[in-house]
Amino acid sequence: MPESRAVLEVDDVTIRFGGLTALDSVSFEIREGEILGLIGPNGAGKTTCFNVMTGVYQATSGQVRFDGRPLTKLKRHKITQLGIARTFQNIRLFKSMTVLENVMVGTDANSKVGFFDALFRLPRHRRTEAESLARAKEILEVVGIKARYDELASNLSYGDQRRLEIARAMATGPKLLCLDEPAAGFNPAEKQKLMELIRKVRDEGYTVLLIEHDMRLVMGVTDRIVVLEFGKKIAEGSPAEIRDNPAVIAAYLGVDEEDAS
Amino acid sequence: MIAERFSALPKPAKVLLVLVLVLFIYALPLLRPPLITTDQIDFGGVMFTVAIFALIALGLNIVIGYAGLLDLGYVGFYATGAYSIGVLTSQHGSWPFFLTLPVAVAVTMVAGVILGAPTLRVRGDYLAIVTLGFGEIIRITAKNVDWLGAAAGIKDIPHPNNIGPAPELPFDKGGFFAIPRVEWNGLIPSLDHEHATHVLIFGATDAIPYYWVILTALILVIFGDRLIKASRIGRAWEATREDEDAAELMGVPTFKYKLMAFALGAAIGGLAGAFYASGQGGYINPDSFPLLYSMLFVAAVIVGGSGNRWGAIVGGVLVAYLPERFRDFADYRFLVFGLALMILAIWRPEGLLPPRRTKRAKAAAAEIEALEEGEIEPEEVQHA
Numbered sequence: 148m149p150e151s152r153a154v155l156e157v158d159d160v161t162i163r164f165g166g167l168t169a170l171d172s173v174s175f176e177i178r179e180g181e182i183l184g185l186i187g188p189n190g191a192g193k194t195t196c197f198n199v200m201t202g203v204y205q206a207t208s209g210q211v212r213f214d215g216r217p218l219t220k221l222k223r224h225k226i227t228q229l230g231i232a233r234t235f236q237n238i239r240l241f242k243s244m245t246v247l248e249n250v251m252v253g254t255d256a257n258s259k260v261g262f263f264d265a266l267f268r269l270p271r272h273r274r275t276e277a278e279s280l281a282r283a284k285e286i287l288e289v290v291g292i293k294a295r296y297d298e299l300a301s302n303l304s305y306g307d308q309r310r311l312e313i314a315r316a317m318a319t320g321p322k323l324l325c326l327d328e329p330a331a332g333f334n335p336a337e338k339q340k341l342m343e344l345i346r347k348v349r350d351e352g353y354t355v356l357l358i359e360h361d362m363r364l365v366m367g368v369t370d371r372i373v374v375l376e377f378g379k380k381i382a383e384g385s386p387a388e389i390r391d392n393p394a395v396i397a398a399y400l401g402v403d404e405e406d407a408s
Numbered sequence: 409m410i411a412e413r414f415s416a417l418p419k420p421a422k423v424l425l426v427l428v429l430v431l432f433i434y435a436l437p438l439l440r441p442p443l444i445t446t447d448q449i450d451f452g453g454v455m456f457t458v459a460i461f462a463l464i465a466l467g468l469n470i471v472i473g474y475a476g477l478l479d480l481g482y483v484g485f486y487a488t489g490a491y492s493i494g495v496l497t498s499q500h501g502s503w504p505f506f507l508t509l510p511v512a513v514a515v516t517m518v519a520g521v522i523l524g525a526p527t528l529r530v531r532g533d534y535l536a537i538v539t540l541g542f543g544e545i546i547r548i549t550a551k552n553v554d555w556l557g558a559a560a561g562i563k564d565i566p567h568p569n570n571i572g573p574a575p576e577l578p579f580d581k582g583g584f585f586a587i588p589r590v591e592w593n594g595l596i597p598s599l600d601h602e603h604a605t606h607v608l609i610f611g612a613t614d615a616i617p618y619y620w621v622i623l624t625a626l627i628l629v630i631f632g633d634r635l636i637k638a639s640r641i642g643r644a645w646e647a648t649r650e651d652e653d654a655a656e657l658m659g660v661p662t663f664k665y666k667l668m669a670f671a672l673g674a675a676i677g678g679l680a681g682a683f684y685a686s687g688q689g690g691y692i693n694p695d696s697f698p699l700l701y702s703m704l705f706v707a708a709v710i711v712g713g714s715g716n717r718w719g720a721i722v723g724g725v726l727v728a729y730l731p732e733r734f735r736d737f738a739d740y741r742f743l744v745f746g747l748a749l750m751i752l753a754i755w756r757p758e759g760l761l762p763p764r765r766t767k768r769a770k771a772a773a774a775e776i777e778a779l780e781e782g783e784i785e786p787e788e789v790q791h792a
């Protein structure tokens with residue numbers, strides 16, 4: 148694979164919560180069009196890493212750059228509009244809204260429709276709304292829950308809720324899609340299907356950052372892997388390299404993969 | 409049920425039905441149906457208050473129901489609108505009403521932005537406390553500032569400009585034409601030409617023309633509300649209400665939309681206040697805007713069904729109407745009213761007309777429950 152451009156650079160990021168150093172001088176980059184796996188035992192700092200990237204936390208030191216531009220002090224919705232979208236480890240859908248509306252909140256991220264456009268139903272509103280609707284349906288088709296578009300999000304099955312989270316994030320039109328343990332709570336067959344979906348999503352042109360617990364699963368789908376343990380990056384490389392890395396094996400030894408979440 | 413049957417009708421029938429209903433609502437104070445009509449006080453005046461409360465509930469529903477912001481000082485905006493009219497048309501100026509109206513709305517909206525900008529960045533309970541304080545601050549300021557008439561308030565606020573030939577008292581009451589009102593003797597109606605409404609004369613004796621103006625404003629606001637709610641703005645409000653952090657991370661500038669909801673709510677509250685100030689009495693003072701009103705407004709929205717515009721309107725109507733209708737209970741009427749609210753809260757915690765969503769979610773929950781109890785067989789699931 149030819150060396151491609153870095154979409155996102157995590158540069159020497161450290162973040163402390165009181166006495167706890169959740170991320171300790173972590174650096175890595177995500178290249179355009181790849182699926183990067185971010186793995187590590189429970190509490191290693193994976194979600195925290197997402198939170199720094201998406202502006203939820205400010206790094207104590209270090210910098211995250213997106214397309215070469217530092218994200219420090221940018222508002223969270225601005226970061227999303229720039230092109231980073233994420234899902235949540237514990238599902239956070241807009242429960243009282245329908246499936247379609249959830250996705251359309253995502254498409255609205257790039258909408259320029261203002262108050263008067265909406266109030267007077269100006270052409271900009273009508274055009275944007277039609278485009279959003281079409282795009283939302285397209286995405287629902289991709290993740291495979293189009294038939295349930297009119298259902299309330301809270302009435303979806305657990306698996307479909309996870310799919311809807313991915314759809315909603317895709318709808319914001321990101322360059323980089325960050326998935327935080329999207330297969331948590333799935334059985335092996337469901338996990339396999341989800342990984343196929345992630346590959347399909349990548350083929351649609353998104354760059355994917357995937358947090359996942361299940362080592363075997365990550366091996367199958369990712370192009371490269373970054374391993375965290377206790378907030379430190381302990382390894383980085385292709386799935387084959389990671390599999391044989393002694394430090395990684397040590398980190399995962401004795402960790403029961405099933406009860407971790 | 410009614411809603412379903414209604415949506416099953418063909419479009420022309422729907423339009424016709426709505427038109428008839430709207431016409432009926434306009435004509436209500438002239439028709440004076442038995443039972444509904446209040447006999448002890450002027451029914452037109454009651455309907456005027458009812459329409460104002462409906463407008464207020466509709467505005468507050470944007471803030472509480474759509475955006476999920478608990479505003480406990482809504483009376484402050486109502487007062488701001490009223491005082492804007494008072495100051496500009498009587499106390500310190502003599503602007504015509506219909507020119508002052510947009511100014512009053514704008515002033516109130518600015519007040520909303522000024523109050524909202526610092527407080528909406530902070531979450532939740534804080535807003536409730538700040539708005540609660542705001543309602544009182546406005547009242548107390550009005551009470552102590554001479555420029556605003558202090559405790560004596562503002563008198564002689566002119567009525568809106570008449571539309572049609574001006575009255576030449578004592579005999580010609582003016583207006584394009586006069587509509588007699590219906591008088592009921594038991595169940596036998598008759599026309600009462602003595603108490604006719606002159607179109608469109610805003611005077612001290614007849615509240616019905618005011619009622620029509622407010623009702624018209626209410627209908628326009630309902631249209632606007634629908635258009636905004638069914639757009640990205642409505643979605644942004646709902647997403648923010650459901651999960652503010654998730655919304656922000658999905659690209660919703662939550663602060664901007666909260667401020668928008670707050671300012672729109674304020675503007676509608678100001679609009680209602682402006683109508684109130686130039687109503688029949690033409691007199692406002694600080695005691696016209698007690699803290700209790702803020703509570704009543706919130707009660708109206710919650711009782712009606714927070715998040716559903718029709719629910720909020722019904723809530724506003726009931727909150728304004730019931731105490732007037734049951735004046736017989738004299739001092740007890742607020743007690744009875746409070747009891748009614750409590751019973752309602754227990755009987756229908758989501759409000760009289762909950763939003764479509766709540767109903768759907770409840771139906772789904774009931775279905776799941778039924779499945780679990782085995783009342784409904786899940787379509788032939790592996791019985792072998």
Ligand SMILES: Nc1ncnc2c1ncn2[C@@H]1O[C@H](COP(=O)(O)OP(=O)(O)O)[C@@H](O)[C@H]1O
Pocket residue numbers: 164167169187188189190191192193194195196408
């Ligand atoms: N807001 C916070 N305050 C304090 N500690 C936190 C906070 N967020 C995360 N942590 C801590 O940081 C560490 C890493 O957590 P997390 O990133 O959620 O791990 P992972 O996602 O890899 O399982 C944990 O020890 C967690 O308790």
Ligand SMILES: [Mg+2]
Pocket residue numbers: 193194195236408
């Ligand atoms: Mg995590």
